[in-house]
Amino acid sequence: MGAIVVCGAGMVGLSAALMLARDGHEVTVLEADATGAPPPREAWSSWERRGVAQFRQPHSLFARVRAVCDAELPDLPGRMLDAGCVTVDPLTAMPPTMTDRTPRAGDVALRAVTGRRPVVEAVLAAAAEAGGVRVRRGERVTGLLTGRRSRFGLPDGAPASCPHVVGVRTARGEEIRADLLVDATGRRAPGARWLFALGAPLTETRAVDRGFVYYTRFYTGPELPPRIGPPLAPLGSVSLLTIPGDDHTWSVTVFGLAEDRALQAVREHTVFERVVAACPWQAPWLAGEPITGILPMGGGLDRRTRLVRAGRPVVTGLVAIGDAWCATNPSAGRGISIGFVHAQQLRHVVRAHLGDPGALAEAFDQRTEGVVAPLVEVQTRADRVRVAEMRAEIAGAPVPPSDDAVMRLAAAAASDADALRGVLEIVHCLALPEEVLARPEVRAAVDTVGPVLPRRVPGPDRAELLGLLAEHPGLAQVPAPRSPQRVEVAS
Numbered sequence: 001m002g003a004i005v006v007c008g009a010g011m012v013g014l015s016a017a018l019m020l021a022r023d024g025h026e027v028t029v030l031e032a033d034a035t036g037a038p039p040p041r042e043a044w045s046s047w048e049r050r051g052v053a054q055f056r057q058p059h060s061l062f063a064r065v066r067a068v069c070d071a072e073l074p075d076l077p078g079r080m081l082d083a084g085c086v087t088v089d090p091l092t093a094m095p096p097t098m099t100d101r102t103p104r105a106g107d108v109a110l111r112a113v114t115g116r117r118p119v120v121e122a123v124l125a126a127a128a129e130a131g132g133v134r135v136r137r138g139e140r141v142t143g144l145l146t147g148r149r150s151r152f153g154l155p156d157g158a159p160a161s162c163p164h165v166v167g168v169r170t171a172r173g174e175e176i177r178a179d180l181l182v183d184a185t186g187r188r189a190p191g192a193r194w195l196f197a198l199g200a201p202l203t204e205t206r207a208v209d210r211g212f213v214y215y216t217r218f219y220t221g222p223e224l225p226p227r228i229g230p231p232l233a234p235l236g237s238v239s240l241l242t243i244p245g246d247d248h249t250w251s252v253t254v255f256g257l258a259e260d261r262a263l264q265a266v267r268e269h270t271v272f273e274r275v276v277a278a279c280p281w282q283a284p285w286l287a288g289e290p291i292t293g294i295l296p297m298g299g300g301l302d303r304r305t306r307l308v309r310a311g312r313p314v315v316t317g318l319v320a321i322g323d324a325w326c327a328t329n330p331s332a333g334r335g336i337s338i339g340f341v342h343a344q345q346l347r348h349v350v351r352a353h354l355g356d357p358g359a360l361a362e363a364f365d366q367r368t369e370g371v372v373a374p375l376v377e378v379q380t381r382a383d384r385v386r387v388a389e390m391r392a393e394i395a396g397a398p399v400p401p402s403d404d405a406v407m408r409l410a411a412a413a414a415s416d417a418d419a420l421r422g423v424l425e426i427v428h429c430l431a432l433p434e435e436v437l438a439r440p441e442v443r444a445a446v447d448t449v450g451p452v453l454p455r456r457v458p459g460p461d462r463a464e465l466l467g468l469l470a471e472h473p474g475l476a477q478v479p480a481p482r483s484p485q486r487v488e489v490a491s
Contacts, residue, residue: 238254
């Protein structure tokens with residue numbers, strides 16, 4: 001067993017810490033935000049996490065999160081339900097064109113347990129501390145400590161200059177030693193700065209700004225609104241996202257491109273509700289009491305960093321997980337699912353290789369690239385397609401029919417039960433598109449579909465949307481969301 005330090009007490013960092021502690025390791029979590037987690041049912045109203053910009057934005061916990069919990073943290077779904085979280089079954093909202101509605105034995109795998117981010121994070125914090133994890137809040141890491149490499153050395157051919165991390169230095173000047181350091185500091189991860197200060201070789205980094213901007217409002221009511229269409233619904237130049245939460249709450253999000261200046265009007269609550277009310281599948285989600293104003297968020301990057309370059313580690317004794325490794329635009333809500341899968345892969349690698357830093361770096365990179373990265377690629381491909389559709393709608397340009405197999409699969413899912421379940425498996429991070437499309441029954445359904453136009457749910461067209469977004473007098477004093485620069489970096 002070893003001493004492991006996790007930097008970051010977000011959901012992914014806490015889940016990794018809890019998994020590792022349950023294997024008998026001595027786990028310490030260092031979190032820069034000083035405020036401790038309150039009881040879960042008080043978290044939404046009383047907990048401030050200034051270091052997490054998206055703390056009160058919508059988060060989806062898909063079925064893959066529950067599957068990871070079933071395998072690694074089987075008590076966690078029950079703890080979430082005790083805190084007011086809810087079970088969601090996506091098959092309760094089959095398309096109206098679906099004729100085969102017969103339940104199947106495997107349908108339980110699609111069920112998820114979900115809740116608002118502060119509540120779920122508070123559940124994880126309580127479970128971690130009860131499970132022997134030492135969580136130190138108000139501890140900011142300022143740099144890495146290096147030392148001798150393990151007696152096992154590095155993989156053959158690894159550069160002699162590759163530093164080996166043996167701990168961290170905090171803002172208080174304390175040095176904390178560890179057999180492994182886990183960077184789970186999220187989207188603003190300082191890992192690149194830490195490594196630069198060590199003189200480590202450049203990491204392999206790619207970043208693309210998709211330019212999405214999000215406007216969200218939370219509601220409460222005696223019961224969740226009826227689910228008519230999909231949670232993520234494309235509507236020309238915008239998309240609508242409707243997510244159930246814990247304790248009789250839910251959220252509604254309108255999002256589009258930051259370059260679509262007309263969309264800024266949605267920051268005013270009467271305009272927001274006017275737009276949603278014009279969408280028949282989402283309008284019922286307004287039938288509750290608002291518990292927030294309109295919460296804007298923008299500036300997310302599709303960004304990925306790899307700590308192995310040309311097959312060789314740039315550092316040992318340090319791994320990055322979740323958003324510290326790869327952040328995606330949150331349009332499909334896959335980040336938490338991907339982070340939990342990443343934590344699960346780390347647990348398996350640590351079990352096999354903690355005593356061999358070189359082998360650990362190599363094995364974790366292999367699992368990351370083989371198991372986790374394909375889930376990210378699904379999202380980045382979807383982002384590229386959706387941005388192109390939105391821009392065409394804004395410009396009034398026609399989008400030609402596409403013969404893309406995934407788009408045809410989505411079209412087939414409107415009436416074919418096998419295709420529908422395959423789409424849901426992809427959405428919930430349970431399967432990759434190529435795995436679903438390889439199934440004979442799914443392939444047969446897709447083969448009946450020719451080239452298709454982009455999906456869109458019932459609602460206003462672009463001209464009607466612009467009418468709903470008519471300028472509101474109070475908006476002149478409201479600053480526009482910052483639209484970050486688009487970058488494509490490969491270093």
